[in-house]
Amino acid sequence: MSKAYLGIDIGSISTKGVIIDGKNEIIAKEYLWTEGNPVYAVKRLIKLLESQIDTDKHKVVSVGTTGSARKLIGVITDASVVKNEITAHAIGTLSIYPNVRTIFEIGGQDSKIILIENGVVVDYAMNSLCAAGTGAFLSSQAHRLGVEVEDFGKIALTSKKPTQIAARCTVFAESDLVHKAQIGHKKEDIIAGLCQAVVSNYLNNVGKGKKIISPVIFQGGVSKNQGVKKAFEDTIGHEVIVDPDGHLTGALGVAIIAKKSGIERDFDFNIADIDFITKGVECSKCSNNCEIICVYKEDELIDAWGNKCDKGAIRIHVKA
Amino acid sequence: MSRYKVSFPHLGNYYIPLEILFTEGLEVDYIIPPSVTKRTLELGTRYSPDAVCAPFKYTLGNFIETLELGANTLVQAGGVCRLGYYGELDEQILRDLGYDVKFVNFAKTRISKPSTFYDKFKEINPNLSLNRIAKILPLVLKMVEYIDEIEDYVRKNIGFEVEKGSFDSLHEEFLESLEKVRTKPELNNTYQKYLNLFKGIKLKKPKRPLMVGIVGEYYTIMEPFSNHYIEKELAQKGIVVDRWMNVSNSLLHRPVKKVREHIKNYAKYDMGATSMYTIDKTLEFAKKKYDGVIHVKSSGCTPEIDAMPVLQNISSDHKIPILYFSFDTQTSDTGIQTRLEAFYDMIIMRKEKDNE
Known part of the structure; x- marks a missing residue:
């Protein structure tokens, strides 16, 4: 029996998972909403x-979680490692492309840029305050235009003259889009324009002041959109690589981190049949009114967090 | 008005010397605002213009909370950015809300003209005694310096305490003792006593620990609630946290000329408020080979936005990573923690690489 490692990336829109073997080869992968x-x-x-x-051949001995629900899922899966998505993406990408210099990542709610030098993250940035130009924006606009978001890229590539769309802010972009549609711009031109708006928004906000050096890897759900990929290439002037497994990089990265951690305890796939309940409790001990998240496994409190100070701490009785 | 009950918004732990200044020097009551909490922010946000910088919202919230506690005289500071307009706007908003309050706005005072301060103090208490103020002021200023000095030591060492919580509980004790101090000898004794106690806390510090400098806008950097306790979060990861910005360094010792000389290759003109200090300290941290710098500001803080391109230049010239945080009225910590964790991973990986 050989050791295997599970990495789970739980984003706002999609959940990704991989199991890797001791050589970082992916032996199972899955992606769902x-x-x-x-x-x-x-x-x-x-x-x-x-x-x-083949559970007779492989035994999962360590779990890592990343993504916006990493903490909750980390508790439930008794993960060895709970890691932020920036580090997870960097490690995952480096395992496939050791020479990568720049990672673009546009997900459902957030977007980030990671700069790498000699295999080490040297700088990064994430969108702040606002989700303009992320996957959520593209899906809502696809809905408005009556096309499937999956077809967006294909349609964008047919445009010969992309419409100019204000990129600074989702709200402005949306009203601009409505206006352009009403004065008769073609759908494919508007869609191509939207893809460009996403790119210029990204480069002007997240990528501001960052030196973009190739090889550039483009990841996250939006990387599946060929229109956005092409708009990136047109704007920065060199090739942008989209890996077919690009959406799994975060999960892969955190599986590798779990493996490296050396913390091993057998993972039980049966947790899928166990009831987990989370409750938000408002602490009333001061006017911060912190929301404390309590996680129960079959009625037993297994973890709690969210308190700003010690007054709201909930102690868990750890069984010996 | 029978008795003046004065208050000034919270900023770190300076409420202690302020209380002494007002009660002993000006002979008025001083109402210490309740600690800044979510409620402070909610109150302030409800009655502030939406686009105003977050410190305005916090301080307005604090004013309302102290009015609820019976304050009748409010004091607001001035400064060379939007802070210069805070006082007038605060006063108007509070009047519109129906509060009958005396508002003393220090925006027109000039450090070069001490008599302007005297005029303002007279507004707080027309019967004030200049002698009393002159007597208590050196104590107040010295106390500010001691608080700053001790807190500097705490920031640099709390991440390495052997017994968790030793620094926090001693710090709390130190502040409580300061509240009782009324004379210079008392102050010096308290300071000496606690300095020794702090130095006596057992540490487990590596030879070359990770070092991170914090720079940025005045209020957000000094009021921990408004920056989501970022210094604590960093220290807990085993990092030396270095912050130059405090009242002693920026107001009492104002090194303006020196700063201009230091940064002349990066910035020629003063961009207002704390921008020049931000640039100067970032450059200094970079030259001292710190592992990283974190820049904090309230969203929309113009002087600090102007400083950012300069910081980017320093970052690329000196190969030092800089993380930028812009705080507004959001209270969720998740996004901040994600970025901080990634920053920590990054600086530790860089260090490992350098050591290879």
């Missing part, structure tokens, strides 16, 4: 991953 319920999404994910591996 989070649908606002990360616990349920992870349960389904674990079942699907289990069915892809």
Whole structure:
């Protein structure tokens, strides 16, 4: 029996998981929608991953979680490592492209840029305050235009004269888009214009002041959109690489980090059948009114967090 | 008005010397604002213009909270950015809300003209005794310096305490003792006593620990709630946190000329408020080979926005990573923690690489 490692990346829109072997080779991978319920999404994910591996041959000994629900899922899966998505993406990408210099990542709610030199992250930035130009924006505009977001890229590539769309802010972009549509711009031109708006928004905000050096790897859900990929290439003037498994990089990265951590305890795929409940409790001990998240496993409190000070601390009785 | 009950918004732990200045020097009551919490921010946000900088919202919230506690005289500071307009706007908003309050606005005072301060103090208490103020002022200023000195030591060492919580509980004790101090000898004794106690706290510090400098806008950098306790978060990861910005350094010792000389290759003109100090200290941290710098500001703070391109130049010239935070009225910590964690991972990986 050989050791295997599970990495889970739970984003706002999609949940990704991989199982790797001791040589960082992916032996199982899965991708599904989070649908606002990360616990349920992870349960389904674990079942699907289990069915892809030979459990007599591979034994998962360590779990890593990343993405915006990493803490909650880390508790539920008894993860060895809970890691932020910036580090996870960097490690995952470096394992496939050791020479990478720049990573663009545009996900459902956030976007980031990671700069790498000699295999080490030297700078990064994430969008602040506002989700303009992310996947959520593209899906809502696709809906408005009556096309599937999956077809966006294909349609964008047919445009000969992309429409100029204000890129600074989602609200401005949206009203500009409506205006351009009403004065008769072609749908494919508007869609291509939107892809360009996403790119200029990204480069002007997240990428501001950052030196973009190739090789550039483009990841996250939006990287599947060929229109955005092309707009990036047109703007920065060199090739942008989109890996077919690019959406799995965060999960891959955190699986590698879990492996490196050396913290091992056998993972039980049966957690998919266990009930986990989370409750938000408002602490009333001062006017901060912190929301404390309590996680229960079959009625037993297993973890709690969210308090700003010690007054709101909930102690967990750890069984010896 | 029978008795003056004065208050000034919270900024770090300076409420202690302020209380002494007002009660002993000006012979008025002083109302210490409640600690800044979510409620402070909610109150301030509700009655502030939406686009105003976050410190205005916090301080307005603090004013309302002290009015609820019976304050009848409010004091606001001035400064060379939007802070210069805070007082007038605060006063108007509070009047519109129906508060009958005396508002003393220090925006028109000039450090070069001490009599302007005297005029303002007279507004707070027309019967004030100049002698009393002259007697207490040196104590107040010295106390500010001691608080700053001790807190500097705390920031640099709290991440390495052997027993968790030793620094926090001693710090709390130190502040409580300061509240009782009324004379210079008392102050010096308290300071000496606690300095020794702090130095006596057992540390487990590596030979070359990670060092991070914090720079940025006046209020957000000094009021920990408004920066989501970023210094604490950093220190807990085992980092020496270095912050030059405090009242002693920036107001009492104002090194304006020196700063201009230091940064002349990067910036020629003063861009207002704390921008020049931000540039100067970032450059200094870079030259001292710190592992990283964190820049904090309230969203929309113009002087600090102007400083950012300069910081980017320093970052690329000296190969020092800089993380930028812009705080507004959001209260969720998740996004901040993600960025801080990534910053920590980055500087530690860079260090490992350098050591290879």
